[in-house]
Amino acid sequence: MIAIGVRHTGRAGVNDFSPFPAVKRIMAIGPDARNLKGIPGIDLAVLADERRTLESIELKTGDAARLAGRRTWAHETAASLRAPWHEAARRGEAQPSRVRPWRLAEALDSTLERAGGGLVAIEQFAVPLDTVGDYDSPTRNQYVYAAGGSEGYGVGATIGLKLAAPDRPVVGLVGDGSLYYSDSGMWTAAHHGVPVLYIIPNNGAYGIVAGAFSRDGGVMSQTGEYAGVVLGGIDPVKIAEGFGVEGMHVEDESRLENAIAHGLRVNATEARPFLLNVRLPLGLPEGGREAPPYRLAAAKANDQAA
Numbered sequence: 001m002i003a004i005g006v007r008h009t010g011r012a013g014v015n016d017f018s019p020f021p022a023v024k025r026i027m028a029i030g031p032d033a034r035n036l037k038g039i040p041g042i043d044l045a046v047l048a049d050e051r052r053t054l055e056s057i058e059l060k061t062g063d064a065a066r067l068a069g070r071r072t073w074a075h076e077t078a079a080s081l082r083a084p085w086h087e088a089a090r091r092g093e094a095q096p097s098r099v100r101p102w103r104l105a106e107a108l109d110s111t112l113e114r115a116g117g118g119l120v121a122i123e124q125f126a127v128p129l130d131t132v133g134d135y136d137s138p139t140r141n142q143y144v145y146a147a148g149g150s151e152g153y154g155v156g157a158t159i160g161l162k163l164a165a166p167d168r169p170v171v172g173l174v175g176d177g178s179l180y181y182s183d184s185g186m187w188t189a190a191h192h193g194v195p196v197l198y199i200i201p202n203n204g205a206y207g208i209v210a211g212a213f214s215r216d217g218g219v220m221s222q223t224g225e226y227a228g229v230v231l232g233g234i235d236p237v238k239i240a241e242g243f244g245v246e247g248m249h250v251e252d253e254s255r256l257e258n259a260i261a262h263g264l265r266v267n268a269t270e271a272r273p274f275l276l277n278v279r280l281p282l283g284l285p286e287g288g289r290e291a292p293p294y295r296l297a298a299a300k301a302n303d304q305a306a
Helices: 033-037 050-056 064-089 101-114 154-164 176-181 185-191 207-216 219-223 236-242 253-270 297-305
Strands: 002-004 027-030 044-047 119-123 142-144 170-174 197-202 246-250 274-279
Touching: 002 050, 027 033, 027 050, 033 044, 064 101, 101 170, 101 197, 101 253, 119 154, 154 170, 154 176, 154 185, 176 197, 176 236, 197 236, 197 253, 207 219, 236 246, 236 274, 246 253, 253 274
Parallel strands: 002 027, 027 044, 119 142, 119 170, 170 197, 197 274, 246 274
Antiparallel strands: none
16 A cells, blocks of 8 residues: 555554555655654655656556456445444434534535635534545535644634635634634734634534543543533624624524625625634533532622622
């Protein structure tokens, strides 16, 4: 197996390539030695530009019928691997005044596609973008992830993406927790007139942290009460307005596509940023609930006096 231009995102374990049981040798071509080192079981690494390397070598295709069979197998295998992701993403009933994450993923992808395609800078984990569309039906949308991991890069990354691609629609899909790390970046977008659409998949919690506590097997997972991870009482629209960015709330799945289209029109016709605060279900593990919030002694005394 030759991995060309691949950034390995697994855990570098022996089972990462289990869908390819017949692989006897793993080779990789790419310009970054760090990425190549992350590929488990690699036998040969070629440090080179992928395109120029492909142009300079001749790949012998062999028998066309045999390759057609392998292509069919690859499509069927990919479909079977994706099926559980699609099913898991769509679990859960609709809730009043809440948008299911997979509905946001599909609405964003389809609305951008109708607009001719766009770029999406991503700093969030609530919306399952890897389940959008079919694996072999490419769209004109491009989803841009960070090479590493950090907190708070999404607001600025969206601005940078628009500066790099001024003629294309650019969306920043930034989680509510991530937004609060770097909300001042919205002033930059407003002050310099950078027309980007911020979409906040607001699940009212640090969901990835709550998930880690759930897997840890400690008090929170045992009691089902999660402390210090719920972000209640915060309004991203008001925060955005404070920095000069107009925004609106979206709590109805039927309004999603129109709201996204409206934000993109504001970007295109008025050359200014816009923000959508999309209310998702609370981002705690299944069955989890918020623990009673900690209160300072003075606040408790005031409550008792009142």
